[in-house]
Amino acid sequence: MKTMFSRFALAMAAAVAFTAPAMAQKQGGDVVIAMTQAPPSLDPHASSAQVARNVNLHMFETLYARDENAKPVPDLAEGATISPDGLTYVFALRKDVKFHNGKMMGSADVAASLERFRKGGASAALLAAIDSITASGPNEVTVKLKSVQSTFLGNLSSPRSPIAIIPAEEAAKPIGQASPIGTGPFKFVEYKPDSHVKIEKFADYKPNPAYKERDxxxxxxxxYLNSVTFRFIPEAGARNAALESGQVQLNETSDSPTAKRLKDNPAFTVIPVLPFSMQVVKFNHAQAPGSDANFRRAVALAIDPEEIMAVSYPDIYKLDYAWVYGGSAYHSDRGKWKTDIAAAKAELAKSGYKGEKLAYIVDNTRPSVDVATVMQQQLAQIGVNIDIKVADWPTVSKVGFTDEGWNFWTHGFGIEPFEGPASVIAPWVKGVSQRKTDPVIDGLFDKINTEMSVEGQKKIFDQFQDHMSKEAVALNIGNYGLFQIASSKLKNFKAYRIPRMWGVWLD
Known part of the structure; x- marks a missing residue:
């Protein structure tokens, strides 16, 4: 495992790793955040995209949520009573929760939301173990499982595609068509897909009394803020210019040269975050040649992850072939491979590939385009002909979840390794990500969800990593980080999986 975390980045990490002195919180003010892309949907059940989480998790909440260390804790639920056989969960709901439309949240809303998600949510596999969902009282929901699932509360609390609680009438709508009405601390104002999403403080929001701090x-x-606007600015230079001119108060993803230039400027705070995501390359298994494991292995052997990451994420990357982040109990070096051009050519010769052009879809952010461009050059060495197709994230993600129009797709895989093994495996269940069902993966997902011990789960996850490597189902190129840069006027901001705008204020 090789890390490229420059002295500059290490210095920045040390500089921001301090406990802020007590400050007087100020009410009011409007914050603008520069984001790379527009969210593909504001229906919380419809997308697992990072840009969707950035916005949606300010407006929507879940029964259980992940704390700072990714542990499942109660959120809209006061807690859960679990039957001795582990098959029944009775959730007591908080009684003081109001939706943004003024309706009080009740068990019917919760039951309808869970039913909607398990039937068609972007990560519906997380709730596959559910047998029935019942509104068993005005403020009580009972969930019965088909079999014991050790990861059920973890799955329920997943922020990847949040299992958000929405009004029952919204839950009755098809996936992707629900209005953005949630219970969160901010409520929806407007969405202009070519410009921005704006949300504002929800005046009737009551923070969970079980907690004292942000977690x-x-x-x-x-x-404390009046409103937050997420402005979509794909070009890195334009995001930095907007920050430096005062048009935005937080650049959610900046580049290394700008971070270095602003590190000593008292008007800004530079925050390095590593790891933030894995750079994953997907193959379309529904179409040749991606359907051929020989071709996929040829690609794996031909590419040089070090060069790809060094070009795409200078100063802030880590070569790591594991499908979870370092520090996890499930981390290992399984699946590591070496570049071997001769072996790559031999594997390619066994495949049916004849030199035809292959579509490599990629969103229009600079690192993603760089990854595709370097891979294009590397694969040309063995005779693989790549045609890079660049579009905005909503367009690319729509194509990437269909069986046609693409052969390769690269993007970040960030929240899944943060959550753990079940969430890492889930996107590949029923062929959602690779577009063809893989019985081995589906079987391992069932096993890890019922295995109670960490040791047993690790053995199952090792099998998953071995399978991903042997069959080259997809490629984990390495972990990348990012530099977030905030105006010094934005107080008490702490980097996390999304740019949380609760607990912060403007000075």
Whole structure:
């Protein structure tokens, strides 16, 4: 495992790793955040995209949520009573929760939301173990499982495609068509897909009384700001210019040269975050040649991850072939491979590939385009002909979840390794990501969800990593980080999986 975390980045990490002195919180003010892309949907059940989480998790909440260390904790639920056989969960709901439309949240809303997600949510596999969902009282929901699932509360609290609670009438709508009405500390104002999403403080929001502080996606969500606008600025230079001119107060993803230039400027705070995501390359298994494991292995052997990451994420990357982040109990070096051009050519010769052009879809952010461009050059060495097709994230993600129009797709895989093994395996279940069902992966997902011990789960996850490597189902190129740069006027901001705007204020 090789890390490229420059002295500059290490210095920045040390500089921001301090406990802020007590400051007087100020009410009011409007924050603008520069984001790379527009969210593909504001229906929380419809997308697992990072840009969707950035916005949606300010407006929507879940029964259980992940704390700062990714542990599942109660959020809209007061807690859960679990039957001795592990098959029945009775959730007591908080009684003081109001939706943005003024309706009080009740068990019917919760039951309808869970039913909707398990039937068609972007990560519906997380709730596959559910047998029935019942509104068993005005403020009580009972969930019965088909079999014991050790990861059920973890799955329920997943922020990847949040299992958000929405009004029952919204839950009756098809996936992708629900209005953005949630219970979160901010409520929807407007969405202009070519420009921005704006949200504002929800005046009737009551922070969870069980918590005193901000804690991951849970905790006390206290809002001091009047509004937050997420402005979509794909070009890195334009995001930096907007920050430096005062048009935005937070650049959610900046580049290394700008971070270095602003590190000593008292008007800004530079925050390095590593790891933030894995750079994953997907193959379309529904179409030749991606359907051929020989071709996929040829690609794996031909590419040089070091060069790809060094070009795409200078100063802030880590070569790591594991499908979870370092420090996890499930981390290992399994699946590591070496570049071997001769072996790559031999594997390619066994495949049916004849030199035809292959579509490599990629969103229009600079690192993603760089990854595709370097891979294009590397694969040309063995005779693989790549045609890079660049579009915005909503367009690319729409194509990437269909069986046609693409052969390769690269993007970040960030929240899944943060959550753990079940969430890492889930996107590949029923062929959602690779577009063809893989019985081995589906079987391992079932096993890891019922295995109670960490040791047993690790053995199962090792099998998953071995399978991903042997069959080259997809490629984990390495971990990348990012530099977030905030205006010094933005107080008490702490980097996390999303740019949380509760607990912060403007000075």
């Amino acid at each position: 991951g996606f849970a905790g006390a969500k206290i809002v």
